[in-house]
Amino acid sequence: MRFDVITLFPELFEPFLRHGINRRAFESGQVAVHLWNPRDFAEGNYRRVDDRPFGGGPGMVMMAEPLWQCLQAIRAARAEPDGARAPVVLFSPIGAPLNHKGVEDWSRGQGAVLVCGRYEGIDQRFIDSCVDQQLSLGDFVLSGGEIPAMALLDAVARLQPGVLTDEGSHQQDSFNPALDGLLDSPHHTRPEVWQGPEGPMPVPEVLLGGHHERIARYRREQSLAITASRRPDLLALAKDRGLLDAADQAFLRSKGLL
Template sequence: MMWQATVLTLYPELFPGPLDASILGRGAAEGYWALDTINIRDFSDNKYGSVDDTPAGGGAGLVMRADILGAAIDSAPRNDRPIVCLSPRGAPLTQARARTLSEGAGLIALCGRFEGIDERIFETRDIEEVSIGDFVLAGGEIAAMALIEACVRLIPGVLGSASSLGEESFDGGLLEYPQYTRPREFEGRAIPEVLLSGDHKKIAAWRREKRREITRTRRPDLLERFAKDGPIRRDKNKEPER
């Protein structure tokens, strides 16, 4: 079954955008995945196409209406796909979650705008809130693109070679080791000799150590978790475990 992403948005013209370029675009053209959009304004109940109203209790900004969003969400075929709302209050997006989503039928991404979304839509629909970082954007569209890209590149066949995914950042719980290529020397800095030695055992040991070193320096929280729980074990049919 083809992996299918449906995006509910006020700005369908933003899509596919970068999702149509490079390996992602090629993956879509070759039938590994597909994208469609639903314009939330199509479900407006007024001639102006508005989808929001002032917040109950007062306050700045406008809030997206639950009745209009409910109609838009219900129009999307579920096909066992989770509904994901991109929100700064959501659970942080992880490589493990992206991998699990990539192994399913796809996803339905809800992109909020304005001051927020009427809470009743979360109370009446099974919606997972996901955050791509501790910052606020004008809307959920860029976050939805990031989520979809994170999933699509993990679909078997999209990258061409499964080995390309083997030792990336977060794979096994650590950040990726440094990469080098030609020229052999650049502005007085040479490629580490071990990488030119042809000794695969030494190269593997060097890369393992560099992964730990970079993780220790840049993401000590990941290293602490790695030391406590060990590397992530992947099973193609299950959520990655530790």
């Protein structure tokens, strides 16, 4: 799949694409990333891409024309027929929240054109005529769309076959359908007893016994308890969907969580 990223700061992506386990997806071309700077498509000696907002107000607004010319070049480079154009995605506070289901959908698709806004935003006329979808990481504002774009690329890359060392790793991620959309359970590693700031802290004994069914049940119960505590909305959703079996419900009732 191919992602074309429109950004005034393409250099921010270079270390991201070269480091970490997900670089396998980028280096292999499983997730091809092409960076485009709208300043290259701006007119004049100063290659201006922003101007003051009509009606007054603080800050500057990204101009529609350089973005449009950049998008035209991307369309030509992708050699897309009209009926198979990749969607144009803008990262924006008004966008739909990006979640696991959305990431899974993107990981199976054709890619997209990702628009990273800056300053006070983008001329609304470009949004109205060119943007197909808006996405948000949450109810907060960032300086630009580069971090959300990296977040989407990272989440999509790790779902590609062969990227993670253990093919089943992402199946145990929080929000994954394999966990019924619940949060993941805690993890432990060596040493068996850690001399922490509050004294000796042993690994839960059940994890040391090698009894796979007991370990699976323990992890399920930890997942249920953490989800009930931190994200009760996810637990309620799993219950409504009939994903909690009798043992799950008995455990939750015993802890006063259901």
